[in-house]
Amino acid sequence: MNNGSRPLSETTNHVEQGPPPGRVAVLLTALSIGILLMGIQLWLLTIALDLYLAGGSIDIWILVIISGLVFLGGVLIWRVLRRNPRSIRQLS
Numbered sequence: 463m464n465n466g467s468r469p470l471s472e473t474t475n476h477v478e479q480g481p482p483p484g485r486v487a488v489l490l491t492a493l494s495i496g497i498l499l500m501g502i503q504l505w506l507l508t509i510a511l512d513l514y515l516a517g518g519s520i521d522i523w524i525l526v527i528i529s530g531l532v533f534l535g536g537v538l539i540w541r542v543l544r545r546n547p548r549s550i551r552q553l554s
Contacts, residue, residue, distance in 0.1 A: 492543055496536060503532045 481489075510525040
């Protein structure tokens with residue numbers, strides 16, 4: 463049975479589980495790209511607002527649409543990164 467050692471426990475609360483290999487690099491890359499795209503989006507919206515206040519033309523809507531596409535791309539990437547990675551079976 464136990465050979466006189468501590469009783470076996472079925473819980474694994476004391477075991478620290480890190481992310482799968484390569485996951486941290488993917489998340490840091492996604493964070494860096496996200497911060498860059500957010501800066502570009504803010505820049506586009508600032509230019510669109512400036513053109514609007516100056517009595518601009520149709521160019522405003524082009525900038526707003528591009529900014530919206532950047533936002534939708536960010537939401538899509540966020541949803542992809544939230545999914546759990548598939549477990550890889552090791553063949554023995």
